[in-house]
Amino acid sequence: MENYLIAMAVTGCIYALMALGLNVIWGFAGMVNLGLIGFFAVGAYATALATLKFGLPMVAGMATGAALAAAAGAGVAMITARLRGDYLAIVTLGLAETIRIVSANTIWLTNGTDGISGIAGPMRGRLSPTEFNLLYLGIVAAIVVVAYVLAERLRAAPFGRVLRAIRDDEQVAAVAGKHVMAFKIRAFAISAGAIGLAGALYAHYTSYIAPDLFVPLFTLYIKLALLAGGLGNNRGAVVGAFLIVFFLESTRFVIPWIPGVSAVQGAALRELLIAALLIVLLRYNPQGLVPEQLPRLKLPAAAG
């Protein structure tokens, strides 16, 4: 039981890291990413291949994963930066699907649908499962704290202010002399990098990755987390991530008790519930539990 709870806490931290990353583009800059899971997969596969095939240490593998995901993010943002935002939606969704297709079929590299197993975890062999879980929880929690502090800094910094200006009115930001394209590309790269790092952390935690794990539904989980917690708000992103893990896990326990529903139907019901919840939250509660609070600027004392 305690292993299960710790595992859920680790999952919550990984989701929180992604929600913080997504918040940079969706919450601050008003950009869309429908292929979040693609960047997660890039991070996971990159670190798995780097550590298993090239023998890099774990930290270097994770850095590679985050860097490659950030580069992919910068790439899609660059291609669509001049276009209306709906092209970014199409390209991100397409990228995630393409990554899934390529990872499922490029057997010499990714082992196809069988997936890659035996990905190393920090001191996995030398610790008991509970100790390993606790150690890993410590690592991901520390990373989430660092990411949170960085995200808060970003929010209050001029960079965050420009992103909010772009979100509210791109033209005004451009007229104010901001290089809108460059800001969008950098924001997207930061966001994709955080999501890629989350993917790398996931790979080293579970030691096994396969294309089946990287389904579009997963993208909805993180959107749901951010919406539940509060769009544009870092505290909301972290709170929302844990809420979503709790919600997902509780449906796992409740649905088998519904009479007359087969396993496939139960799974369908669960996904239906998640989709419906996202639509309802998006419509009725876009503020979330923790509404966005704009950082206050200190006004100079009024003269006289």
Place this chain on the structure above:
Amino acid sequence: MPPFLAEIAQLVVNGVMAGTILAVPAIGLTAIYAVLRFPNFALASHATIGAFAGYVANVKLGLPVLPSVLCAFLAAGLVGVVSDEFVLKPFRAAGFITTAIASIALTIGLENLVRFAFGNELRGYDLPIMRDWRFGDIRVGPQQLQNLAIAVVAMVLLFAFLAFTRTGKAMRAVADNPMLAAIKGINADAVSRLVNFVGMGLAGLGGMLIGLDTTIDPLTGFRAILSIFAAAVVGGLGSIPGAVVGALTVGVGEELCLLFLSPDYRSAVGFMAILLVLTLRPRGILGARAY
């Protein structure tokens, strides 16, 4: 014909046939985009719904292919109107990004309704087994030719509707300039309901046509979505003739890539086409603007 040329000719023929079928849902997508100005990802689940409605008509009720195809169109069109009215329409005021995200959630929701009702197993339509016809070195299946004919008829009807009827002209007017159309007294709500009916109906029809060639399952629509979006983007998002040109381009392109790629990568070819077009000519082959 030397075998190499014969192979290429066969791939081009296959590509034109696949592209013509792909054009049907791509027109649906681009028509909805032209009027409502957002990429409607719910198209995927509506293609699946059409495929399953056609399956119920064809296998459970024992109807022949043609009436079943009509059922696919009507069922997906009706679901399209209802789902837009109650789920997507309220989001439009919040902007196209929010609407697009809601449409992704909608498509996963509807896909799972189908999964709840029919399960995950692959299903096939009840079709007579026929020998392929041969023209020199090129083989064509009679069923493929029938699918091709259905797709062409559906497109001709649609073009006639848009060109010659008052309602069709009203639809084009709203797509062209919503403000001016409103001043002229065109009811934008009626037009958006109509475009959802026709667009999602075409998606359903396309879903069934894709299924007639292979099998169907709840993911039928989602697997096709990348090629459908590629067709619409390559032709120019919002342009209906563009969707046809784009679909033929993507269809032939996907087949020709089989010369050096395994068929598993087919959808990835569509994605490459999207990236290429957005880099070189974002408004697509026949599109007006993408900014």
